[in-house]
Amino acid sequence: MKTGLETLILPAGEAAAEAAARTLAAGGLVAFPTETVYGLGADAANATAIAHLYAAKGRPAFNPLIAHVADLAAARRIGRFDARALRLAEAFWPGPLTLVVPKTEGCPVADLATAGLDTVAIRIPDHPVAEAILRAFGGAVVAPSANISGHVSPTLAAHVASDLTGRIDLIVDGGPVAVGVESTIVGCFEAPMLLRPGGLSRERIEAVLGSPLARPPVEAGSDDSQPLAPGMLASHYAPRAQVRLDARDIAPGEALLAFGPARLPGLDAASAVMNLSPAADLDEAAANLFGHLRSLDAKGARTIAVMTIPGEGLGEAINDRLRRAAVAR
Numbered sequence: 001m002k003t004g005l006e007t008l009i010l011p012a013g014e015a016a017a018e019a020a021a022r023t024l025a026a027g028g029l030v031a032f033p034t035e036t037v038y039g040l041g042a043d044a045a046n047a048t049a050i051a052h053l054y055a056a057k058g059r060p061a062f063n064p065l066i067a068h069v070a071d072l073a074a075a076r077r078i079g080r081f082d083a084r085a086l087r088l089a090e091a092f093w094p095g096p097l098t099l100v101v102p103k104t105e106g107c108p109v110a111d112l113a114t115a116g117l118d119t120v121a122i123r124i125p126d127h128p129v130a131e132a133i134l135r136a137f138g139g140a141v142v143a144p145s146a147n148i149s150g151h152v153s154p155t156l157a158a159h160v161a162s163d164l165t166g167r168i169d170l171i172v173d174g175g176p177v178a179v180g181v182e183s184t185i186v187g188c189f190e191a192p193m194l195l196r197p198g199g200l201s202r203e204r205i206e207a208v209l210g211s212p213l214a215r216p217p218v219e220a221g222s223d224d225s226q227p228l229a230p231g232m233l234a235s236h237y238a239p240r241a242q243v244r245l246d247a248r249d250i251a252p253g254e255a256l257l258a259f260g261p262a263r264l265p266g267l268d269a270a271s272a273v274m275n276l277s278p279a280a281d282l283d284e285a286a287a288n289l290f291g292h293l294r295s296l297d298a299k300g301a302r303t304i305a306v307m308t309i310p311g312e313g314l315g316e317a318i319n320d321r322l323r324r325a326a327v328a329r
C-alpha cells in the first residue's frame with residue numbers, strides 16, 4: 001500500500017490539466033471528474049502505476065479497468081471495432097457508455113489493467129476537464145471510480161478526498177458531476193450484451209442497435225466467482241448503513257431515502273430524510289444517489305429505508321446500485 005502521500009487538490013483549469021498530465025506521465029495517480037463519477041486515473045501503459053492504483057483503492061486485481069481516451073482515433077488504437085461497435089461509439093461518444101471490444105494487436109494497455117483478458121473496456125468521457133487532461137497527457141488513462149473498493153462512488157471532489165487522501169497524488173476539483181452513476185457497459189460480442197446498466201439507458205442503446213441487448217448468461221453480480229463484467233461483485237456501492245429496499249413504511253430510527261412524494265407511515269419517527277427527486281425524475285435521482293447515501297451515512301444512519309424506484313431509463317442503473325448496496329455484508 002502506498003500511503004502517506006501528499007495529496008494535492010487543484011481547481012480545474014489549464015494549470016491543473018498540465019499538472020495532471022505530468023503526474024500521470026511520472027506514474028502517479030490523479031482523480032478527475034467525468035460526467036458519470038470521479039475517476040482515479042493512471043497511465044494505461046504503466047503497469048507499476050496501475051499496481052499502485054489497485055493498492056490505493058484496495059481493489060482486487062482480477063477486476064479490470066476502463067481505458068479512457070479523448071477521441072475515436074485513440075480508441076481504435078486500443079480496441080477493434082466492428083460495424084455495430086462503431087455505430088454505438090458514433091451515436092454515444094463522448095458519453096456515459098463503455099464498450100468492451102477485442103484488443104488490437106500491440107494494444108498499449110498493460111495486461112494488469114485488463115486482468116489478462118483479450119478484450120478491453122474503452123470510453124470517451126463527456127466532460128471538459130477529463131478531456132483536457134486526456135489531451136494534455138496524450139495516452140490512454142485507466143480510471144476506476146475514485147473511491148475505496150466496494151464503497152459508494154464519488155460525485156464530488158470532497159468524496160474523493162474523504163476516501164483517498166494520503167493514497168493518491170492529485171485531485172482535480174471540477175465540481176459536482178452531472179450523471180451520478182457509472183457508465184453503461186456493453187460487451188460487443190456476437191450479440192451485444194448489457195454488462196452493467198449505467199448512465200446511458202438500455203432503451204437508447206437498443207434504439208440505435210434496432211434490437212434488444214442480450215443479458216449476461218449469469219445475472220452479473222449473482223456469482224462472484226465468474227463475473228462477466230468482473231467488477232460486478234454482489235456487494236458493492238455500499239454505504240456503512242444497512243439498506244432496506246422497497247420500503248412502504250419506516251421503522252422508528254430508520255433513515256428514509258425517498259423518491260417522489262414521501263408520505264409513508266412512520267415518517268415522523270425517521271432519523272433523517274433525503275429525497276432523490278421530489279418530482280420523481282429518474283435522471284435527477286441518479287445524480288443524487290451516491291451523494292445522498294454518503295450524507296445519510298454521515299448523519300449516522302444505521303438503516304436506510306429506500307422507497308420503490310421505477311425500473312425504466314436510468315432507474316435500471318439506480319436499482320442495480322441499490323440492490324448491491326443492500327446485499328448483507
Ligand code: TXA
Binds near residue numbers: 037038196232
Ligand atoms: O463511469 C464510469 O465507468 C467510471 C468513470 C470513472 O469512467 N468508471 C468506472 O470504472 O465505473 P470501474 O472500474 O468502477 O468499473 C469498471 C467496470 C468493472 O465492472 C469491470 O469489471 C468492467 O468495467 N470491465 C473492465 N474491463 C472489462 C472487460 N474487458 N470485460 C468485461 N468487463 C470489463
Ligand code: MG
Binds near residue numbers: 144145153
Ligand atoms: Mg467502481
